[in-house]
Amino acid sequence: MIYITRRERFCAAHRMFREEWSDEENMKVFGKCSNSNWHGHNYVLYVTVKGEPSEKLGFFININTLKRIIREKIVEKVDHKNLNIEVGFMKGKIATTENLAIAIWNELKPEIEKEGAILHCIKICETENNSIEYYGE
Amino acid sequence: MIYITRRERFCAAHRMFREEWSDEENMKVFGKCSNSNWHGHNYVLYVTVKGEPSEKLGFFININTLKRIIREKIVEKVDHKNLNIEVGFMKGKIATTENLAIAIWNELKPEIEKEGAILHCIKICETENNSIEYYGE
Amino acid sequence: MIYITRRERFCAAHRMFREEWSDEENMKVFGKCSNSNWHGHNYVLYVTVKGEPSEKLGFFININTLKRIIREKIVEKVDHKNLNIEVGFMKGKIATTENLAIAIWNELKPEIEKEGAILHCIKICETENNSIEYYGE
Amino acid sequence: MIYITRRERFCAAHRMFREEWSDEENMKVFGKCSNSNWHGHNYVLYVTVKGEPSEKLGFFININTLKRIIREKIVEKVDHKNLNIEVGFMKGKIATTENLAIAIWNELKPEIEKEGAILHCIKICETENNSIEYYGE
Amino acid sequence: MIYITRRERFCAAHRMFREEWSDEENMKVFGKCSNSNWHGHNYVLYVTVKGEPSEKLGFFININTLKRIIREKIVEKVDHKNLNIEVGFMKGKIATTENLAIAIWNELKPEIEKEGAILHCIKICETENNSIEYYGE
Amino acid sequence: MIYITRRERFCAAHRMFREEWSDEENMKVFGKCSNSNWHGHNYVLYVTVKGEPSEKLGFFININTLKRIIREKIVEKVDHKNLNIEVGFMKGKIATTENLAIAIWNELKPEIEKEGAILHCIKICETENNSIEYYGE
Numbered sequence: 001m002i003y004i005t006r007r008e009r010f011c012a013a014h015r016m017f018r019e020e021w022s023d024e025e026n027m028k029v030f031g032k033c034s035n036s037n038w039h040g041h042n043y044v045l046y047v048t049v050k051g052e053p054s055e056k057l058g059f060f061i062n063i064n065t066l067k068r069i070i071r072e073k074i075v076e077k078v079d080h081k082n083l084n085i086e087v088g089f090m091k092g093k094i095a096t097t098e099n100l101a102i103a104i105w106n107e108l109k110p111e112i113e114k115e116g117a118i119l120h121c122i123k124i125c126e127t128e129n130n131s132i133e134y135y136g137e
Numbered sequence: 138m139i140y141i142t143r144r145e146r147f148c149a150a151h152r153m154f155r156e157e158w159s160d161e162e163n164m165k166v167f168g169k170c171s172n173s174n175w176h177g178h179n180y181v182l183y184v185t186v187k188g189e190p191s192e193k194l195g196f197f198i199n200i201n202t203l204k205r206i207i208r209e210k211i212v213e214k215v216d217h218k219n220l221n222i223e224v225g226f227m228k229g230k231i232a233t234t235e236n237l238a239i240a241i242w243n244e245l246k247p248e249i250e251k252e253g254a255i256l257h258c259i260k261i262c263e264t265e266n267n268s269i270e271y272y273g274e
Numbered sequence: 275m276i277y278i279t280r281r282e283r284f285c286a287a288h289r290m291f292r293e294e295w296s297d298e299e300n301m302k303v304f305g306k307c308s309n310s311n312w313h314g315h316n317y318v319l320y321v322t323v324k325g326e327p328s329e330k331l332g333f334f335i336n337i338n339t340l341k342r343i344i345r346e347k348i349v350e351k352v353d354h355k356n357l358n359i360e361v362g363f364m365k366g367k368i369a370t371t372e373n374l375a376i377a378i379w380n381e382l383k384p385e386i387e388k389e390g391a392i393l394h395c396i397k398i399c400e401t402e403n404n405s406i407e408y409y410g411e
Numbered sequence: 412m413i414y415i416t417r418r419e420r421f422c423a424a425h426r427m428f429r430e431e432w433s434d435e436e437n438m439k440v441f442g443k444c445s446n447s448n449w450h451g452h453n454y455v456l457y458v459t460v461k462g463e464p465s466e467k468l469g470f471f472i473n474i475n476t477l478k479r480i481i482r483e484k485i486v487e488k489v490d491h492k493n494l495n496i497e498v499g500f501m502k503g504k505i506a507t508t509e510n511l512a513i514a515i516w517n518e519l520k521p522e523i524e525k526e527g528a529i530l531h532c533i534k535i536c537e538t539e540n541n542s543i544e545y546y547g548e
Numbered sequence: 549m550i551y552i553t554r555r556e557r558f559c560a561a562h563r564m565f566r567e568e569w570s571d572e573e574n575m576k577v578f579g580k581c582s583n584s585n586w587h588g589h590n591y592v593l594y595v596t597v598k599g600e601p602s603e604k605l606g607f608f609i610n611i612n613t614l615k616r617i618i619r620e621k622i623v624e625k626v627d628h629k630n631l632n633i634e635v636g637f638m639k640g641k642i643a644t645t646e647n648l649a650i651a652i653w654n655e656l657k658p659e660i661e662k663e664g665a666i667l668h669c670i671k672i673c674e675t676e677n678n679s680i681e682y683y684g685e
Numbered sequence: 686m687i688y689i690t691r692r693e694r695f696c697a698a699h700r701m702f703r704e705e706w707s708d709e710e711n712m713k714v715f716g717k718c719s720n721s722n723w724h725g726h727n728y729v730l731y732v733t734v735k736g737e738p739s740e741k742l743g744f745f746i747n748i749n750t751l752k753r754i755i756r757e758k759i760v761e762k763v764d765h766k767n768l769n770i771e772v773g774f775m776k777g778k779i780a781t782t783e784n785l786a787i788a789i790w791n792e793l794k795p796e797i798e799k800e801g802a803i804l805h806c807i808k809i810c811e812t813e814n815n816s817i818e819y820y821g822e
Contacts, residue, residue, distance in 0.1 A: 001545075001546070001548060002509045002512065002513070002544070002545055003544040003545070003546075004509070004541070004542070004543055004544075005541070005542045005543075006541060007540040007541075007542075008540070011177060011178050011264065012176055012177060013174065013175040013176050013177040016332065018330070029331065029336075031338060033217065035217050035218065035219070035223075037150065037218065037222050037223055038150040039148050039149055039150050039177055039216075039217040040148060040150040040151075040175065040176055040178055041178070041179050042178050042179040042264055042265075053507070053509045053510065053513075057505065057507075058427065058504065058505030058509055058510045059507050059509050062440075063541050064442060079176075080169035080170060080176040081172065081174065081176060082172070082174035082175055085174050086174055093332065094331065094332030095332075096327070096331075096332035096333050098276045098278070098327045098333050098334075099327065099332045101276065102276070102327075127146070127179055128146070128179075128281065129282070130279070130280060130281075130337050131278070131279045131281075132276060132277065132278055132279075133276070133279070134275075134276055134277070135275070135277075137275060138819075138822060139786065139787070140817065140818040140820075141783070141815070141816070141818075142815070142816045142817075143814060143815060144813065144814040144815075144816075145814070153606065155604070166605065166610075168612060185818075190781070190783045190784065190787075194714065194779065194781075195783055196781050196783045197783075199714075200815050201716060231605065231606030232606070233601070233605075233607050235550045235601045235606055235607050235608075236601065236606045238550065239550070239601075265555065266554060266615075267552070267553070267554060267555075267611050268552070268553045269551065269552055269553075270552075270553070270596075271550055272549070272551075274549060283812070283813070285724050285726055285812065286724055286725060287722065287723040287724050290469065303468065303473075306764070306765035309765050311698070311766065311767035311771055312723050312725065313697055313698050313725055313764075313765040313766060314696060314697060314698040314699070314726055315696050315726070315727050316727040316812055316813075353717070354717035354718060354720050354724040355720065355722065355724060356720070356722035356723055359722050360722050367469065368468065368469030369469075370464070370468075370470050372413045372415070372464045372469055372470050372471075373469045376413070376464075401696065402727075403417060403418040403419070404415070404416070404418075405415070405418075406414065406415055406416075407413070407414040407415075407416070407459075408412075408414070409414075411412060420675070420676070422587050422588060422589050422675065423587055423588060424561040424585065424587050424588040443627070443628035446628050446629065446630070448629065448630035448633050448634055449586050449588065449630055450560055450561050450628040450629060450630070451561040451562070451587055451589055452559050452588055452589070452590050453589050453590040453675055453676075490580070490587075491580035491581060491583050491587040492583065492585065493583070493585035538557070538590055539590075564743065577742065577747075642743030643743075644738070644742075644743035644744050646743055646744045650687070676692065677691060677692040677693070677752075678689070678690070678691060678692075678748050679690045679692075680687060680688065680689055680690075681687070681688040681689075681690070681733075682687055683686070685686060
């Protein structure tokens with residue numbers, strides 16, 4: 001079993017807040033991340049998939065296929081976008097990196113499986129100090 | 138003459154656009170960076186100042202003084218903020234990294250000079266691929 | 275189950291040696307790392323904790339809580355310190371990064387659990403080429 | 412159980428292709444990576460081994476031993492070499508990073524075990540965006 | 549005057565040698581870099597151009613224009629190529645990074661000037677330890 | 686004129702203090718950097734030299750010559766050492782990175798000139814946030 005990881009990047013705006021809470025309540029729980037005028041990040045996304053390389057090709061998924069899937073299904077939908085407002089798969093969810101990782105997992109899983117590979121991990125770095133990993137369970 | 142550089146980071150939302158233009162016109166000039174729902178970045182700021190180290194101390198400005206100035210005068214005003222809306226020194230300017238570098242230069246120059254040092258360069262990395270430098274002339 | 279990782283940094287002096295050995299014996303086993311006048315590193319610490327994000331908040335531990343715990347319990351005690359002499363939780367241990375990772379695990383585990391999260395991994399990079407991971411077992 | 416990771420680097424040329432295929436067929440499957448005039452990479456290799464630190468030494472394998480093994484058994488054989496033509500342990504294999512990771516695992520496993528440690532993972536970054544991991548199963 | 553830097557990357561094979569010298573002579577001067585079976589690198593290219601931002605746009609060259617020029621004129625010609633054999637603007641030159649930087653300067657200068665900007669610096673990192681800068685004089 | 690930069694690294698202990706001052710006075714000026722039990726860093730050193738590449742060789746100094754000089758004259762003397770106590774060229778100086786950069790400049794200048802090249806810049810990164818440059822004037 002080989003694990004292959006593709007790194008992609010996107011820049012997006014977001015804020016963390018609950019609509020039914022006042023700005024003060026949101027500030028108390030989410031701090032400056034709830035700023036009502038938004039802030040943003042250079043998100044770094046790592047998608048890891050696993051499988052057994054064929055003897056014929058020396059791989060189990062072409063890295064360009066993996067790259068194309070991530071760009072079509074994720075990057076084009078989040079890059080230079082507002083995660084709270086403009087991203088279908090984040091609708092109704094608090095725009096934490098935790099929820100983003102789970103949502104990206106759900107978007108990518110069927111696409112990866114169509115290619116005969118297994119999705120293993122979604123990792124997102126929000127800043128150089130903070131990152132999230134999700135393994136689907 | 139010694140050059141000392143302090144790196145600081147901030148996360149902010151912005152968009153590039155001219156108010157008097159339609160969304161289509163803005164999109165044609167600024168592309169996805171003009172998205173009306175904002176996007177954002179992990180900006181990395183490098184402030185370089187120069188001076189002659191004293192024999193007594195082995196430096197000409199304490200790095201903690203430099204750090205404090207940058208945090209008080211810049212980072213606290215832009216971190217987790219919307220550069221177009223919430224940042225006094227960017228009011229009335231297109232929120233490009235170019236204009237941001239010039240504005241930060243103007244904010245920091247007098248503060249650095251109060252400490253007896255000379256501001257040499259403001260460098261801002263907007264992404265790992267794009268960066269701006271300004272030397273005050 | 276989501277994994278969240280916080281990166282923190284500290285600068286410290288240390289040496290690797292056994293008191294009952296001569297300098298020559300120490301040099302033979304630990305090499306230049308046993309230099310009796312000390313050397314030091316910019317240590318990079320990654321603390322990974324896991325848990326299930328609540329629907330209400332979109333996370334299971336606030337990253338600022340995690341950051342505060344690591345700074346109070348670890349960084350303040352090791353940053354700009356001598357790991358052999360000044361750090362209570364390293365007393366009586368050889369100051370290898372291996373022992374440091376285990377000691378940090380033991381310091382952080384109860385604090386993380388108080389917050390309802392599970393400590394998953396302590397990773398320490400001593401240099402860009404050498405790193406240690408400990409998973410508590 | 413402690414995991415220790417050593418990073419080493421090497422620069423090599425390679426191409427991905429099957430001899431029995433025409434250039435067109437190779438191009439269709441492997442794209443520009445099959446260029447018959449070769450291309451190359453700065454490969455970054457991470458070797459992770461695991462074991463239980465002795466109380467006496469505070470480690471289970473000296474990082475210098477690990478470094479020496481990787482350099483002697485791998486780096487000296489691949490650095491500034493052509494992976495397709497000049498590397499014994501890649502003979503008869505398609506020069507994908509997947510196959511390279513498996514081959515390096517096989518070369519290092521007995522050497523690591525001679526030192527009383529357990530080989531845990533071979534990770535290779537081919538570019539900053541693409542990486543491979545192999546855990547021996 | 550603002551300086552804007554665009555980073556691009558390419559992977560290529562090369563060797564350093566003089567045709568009229570024997571392999572032994574080449575090895576003596578260029579070392580393992582003259583290996584007759586080639587080796588390769590992940591080259592990182594930084595192109596810095598300068599100009600005065602217009603008040604209307606907040607920049608003097610659109611970063612996407614700069615990116616397009618570098619990709620069309622340079623990256624497409626060197627990526628996944630053999631620098632000695634396949635790159636027109638390196639013909640007849642020893643494939644050192646020094647010569648590559650000068651050749652890229654000459655290729656880009658007229659293209660940058662067509663956009664009303666001034667080419668300031670070509671920087672190429674061959675490895676994380678070795679880099680070259682050229683300022684056109 | 687081509688600029689070539691070699692990166693080297695070393696790990697060392699140091700403290701910033703004036704002997705004739707009390708610990709309290711030192712703490713007031715130098716803060717935690719004056720800790721009497723030392724601390725340390727992974728210093729990253731960039732040495733930039735300039736010259737005109739010969740047509741015959743495509744360079745003006747062999748990068749291996751530059752590397753050998755830096756290792757012999759600097760790295761071997763500071764790596765895994767105490768900068769205050771064990772480094773000849775730092776004797777009698779406060780062990781700031783500013784003074785270290787100037788001292789390294791003075792050590793390397795004659796050696797670089799012997800090779801027919803010109804020393805251009807010494808840059809030292811003490812941490813990822815703090816760096817010093819010295820251009821010899």
